[in-house]
Amino acid sequence: MSKREAILEATKALLWEKGFEATSPRDIQQRSGAGQGSFYHHFRSKRELAAEAMDEVVEDRIQRFEAIMAGDAPAVERIGNFLVDRSDALAGCRVGRMVWDAAVGDERLRRPVERYFRHLERRFTEELRGAAEAGEIRADVDCERTAALIVAAIQGGYTMARAEQSPEALNRATEGARMLLRALAKQE
Amino acid sequence: MSKREAILEATKALLWEKGFEATSPRDIQQRSGAGQGSFYHHFRSKRELAAEAMDEVVEDRIQRFEAIMAGDAPAVERIGNFLVDRSDALAGCRVGRMVWDAAVGDERLRRPVERYFRHLERRFTEELRGAAEAGEIRADVDCERTAALIVAAIQGGYTMARAEQSPEALNRATEGARMLLRALAKQE
DNA sequence: GTCTATACCTTGATAGAC
DNA sequence: GTCTATCAAGGTATAGAC
Numbered sequence: 001m002s003k004r005e006a007i008l009e010a011t012k013a014l015l016w017e018k019g020f021e022a023t024s025p026r027d028i029q030q031r032s033g034a035g036q037g038s039f040y041h042h043f044r045s046k047r048e049l050a051a052e053a054m055d056e057v058v059e060d061r062i063q064r065f066e067a068i069m070a071g072d073a074p075a076v077e078r079i080g081n082f083l084v085d086r087s088d089a090l091a092g093c094r095v096g097r098m099v100w101d102a103a104v105g106d107e108r109l110r111r112p113v114e115r116y117f118r119h120l121e122r123r124f125t126e127e128l129r130g131a132a133e134a135g136e137i138r139a140d141v142d143c144e145r146t147a148a149l150i151v152a153a154i155q156g157g158y159t160m161a162r163a164e165q166s167p168e169a170l171n172r173a174t175e176g177a178r179m180l181l182r183a184l185a186k187q188e
Numbered sequence: 189m190s191k192r193e194a195i196l197e198a199t200k201a202l203l204w205e206k207g208f209e210a211t212s213p214r215d216i217q218q219r220s221g222a223g224q225g226s227f228y229h230h231f232r233s234k235r236e237l238a239a240e241a242m243d244e245v246v247e248d249r250i251q252r253f254e255a256i257m258a259g260d261a262p263a264v265e266r267i268g269n270f271l272v273d274r275s276d277a278l279a280g281c282r283v284g285r286m287v288w289d290a291a292v293g294d295e296r297l298r299r300p301v302e303r304y305f306r307h308l309e310r311r312f313t314e315e316l317r318g319a320a321e322a323g324e325i326r327a328d329v330d331c332e333r334t335a336a337l338i339v340a341a342i343q344g345g346y347t348m349a350r351a352e353q354s355p356e357a358l359n360r361a362t363e364g365a366r367m368l369l370r371a372l373a374k375q376e
Numbered sequence: 377g378t379c380t381a382t383a384c385c386t387t388g389a390t391a392g393a394c
Numbered sequence: 395g396t397c398t399a400t401c402a403a404g405g406t407a408t409a410g411a412c
Contacts (some may be wrong), residue, residue, distance in 0.1 A: 003395075022290055025385060034349025036389085037396045046388065071267045083221045092288065099350045100280065100288045103212055108352070117351045121360075142367060148357060149337075149364030158341040160336065163298070163305045169336060172309075176337030179330060180368055191377075212405055225378045228407070 004042045006032040011053040016094045019101040020050050020109070050109045057094050058112040062119055069123065075131040076181045079124060079150065083174040089167035092158045120151045137184040146184070153177035192230045194220040199241040204282045207289045208297070232354050245282050247298040250307055257311065263319035264369045267312060267338065267354045271362040277355035280346045308339045325372040334372070341365035 001009070010032035014023040025046055029039055044051035068082045095116045102110040124147030131137045157173030189197070198220035202211040213234055217227055231237035256270045283304045289299040312335035319325045345361030 019288060025389080026387080035397050037398080040389070043397060096347050096351070097288050099347050100207060100285050101313060104350055110353070113351045114353070117348050117357070121348075121357075127237075131203070142364070145360050145364035145367060147343055147364075148345070148348065148360030149368070151348060152341045152361035153337055153345065153363070154340075155347040156340025156342065156344030157336070159284050159287050159347070160305050160309075160339060162292055163284070163301045165298070165302070169305070169309075172333050172336030173340035176330070176333035176335075176340070183371060213407080214405075223379050224407085225380080234406070329384060 003032070003034045003038040007042060007049065008056065009055055011049055012094075013056055015053060015057070016091060018125060019097060020103045023050075028032050032107055034037060034179065047106060047109065049113070050103070051106075054095075054098065054103075054109060054112040058116045061095055061116060065123070067122065069127070074136050074185075075127040076136060076185050079127060080178050080181055083150070083154065083177055086154070086157075086170055086174060087091040089158065089170040090165065092162055093155060096155045096158060117151065121147050125148055137181075138186075141184050146180070149180070150177050191220070191222045191226040194205055195222050195227060195230060195237065196241055196244065199237055200245055200282075203238060203245070204279060204285065207285060208291045210288055211238075224279055235294060235299055238291070239294075239300070242283075242286065242291075242297060242300040242331065246304045248302060249283060253311070257315070262324050262373075263315040264324060264373050267315060267364050268325065271338070271342065271365055274342070274345075274362060277346065277349040277358040278353065280350055281343060284343045284346060305339065309335050312338055325369075326374075331371050334368070337368070338365050 007028060011023070014027055014031060023046075025036075025039055028046075028049070029035060032073050037171070039049075043052070065082060068085055069078050071078060083093050095113055098104070104113070121144075125143045125149075128137065128141060128143035128146055132141055132143065153173045153176065154170075157170035160169035160173065161167050162165050163169075195216060199211070200214050200339055202219060204213055206215075211234075213227055214226075216234075216237070217223060227237075231240070253270065256273060257266050259266060283301055286292070286297070286301050292301070309332075313331045316325065316329060316331035316334055320327050320331065341361045341364065342358075345358035348357035348361060349355050351357075
């Protein structure tokens, strides 16, 4: 692994653990084993480095999302699989964590974060519409709002789990969202 | 207003606007019009000041919550009123905002934050159980998980709104939660 | 109680040798 | 490309006058 890669990997880890503000160039240098020279040779500033790191994190998370959402199972089941794919409840979402950091004040840093959330909302909306047309869920479901509620269940669940220092809070929220999905599928 | 109160008010405002890490003692001194002397005369450190400020913020938010939840209207309606009581979508929740700050690493600072979320979860659970017993909602509703989903809808909605720089994301999430409440009330 | 002056550390970035 | 040395600015806290 080149120094450049080592710096990027260390940054991704530290942004997840501590956020942007609380991570210093020194932290990154120590974790990556690179010196000042390598750091500022490869990246113009801490912000530019963080932006590149977040691009990679979001690309990676979107690919993981799509891997989970792939397949022929009913949409409700595949969405449910994404809801339960939550480890590290107390560490939080690698992307959502950045939102309340100074990161969001910087357009370049906010861009990948926005991309992630818009992707999830759009894809859930599409999946729910497809399920409604296929008769898997009730036809009168508001797919956009339901999609937003599912994304919020995950993000809000992470916030609650961190506040309460208990992974169970996240589980309650995501299980609540799975109950909702089952209710939508219910024949009446 | 005494200098002590002015310092506390300025701190509450800045914690909401910028968070704990990004707020410096100087910021607080400038906003409150107090000097170094007053600051460290009344408060031992920035952390102690922030903890006291968060105690007040949480007490205030819980009282507002209880004011909205009071009355004889059906629980579903009162919960719905709390869901739509969201101004300042882009500023975020005064309490939830702190969760991803260094604040949560400090037990004293996390305590009021935890209190707030546990209060909301517990009260929604109670209200939903009451509604189930009164026959206002279906008897088979999992009240704990539904309560958690409602809290998460708000917190997650704020995160999405901030990420997308659009208050509409929060509205979609909270409206999704209101749809869920209506569905629970539906007679089958 | 409140002020100004100051101390000390960390941060983010640059300089220049190798 | 990588290192060490260094810098200016700002962060948090203390000292001491009034």
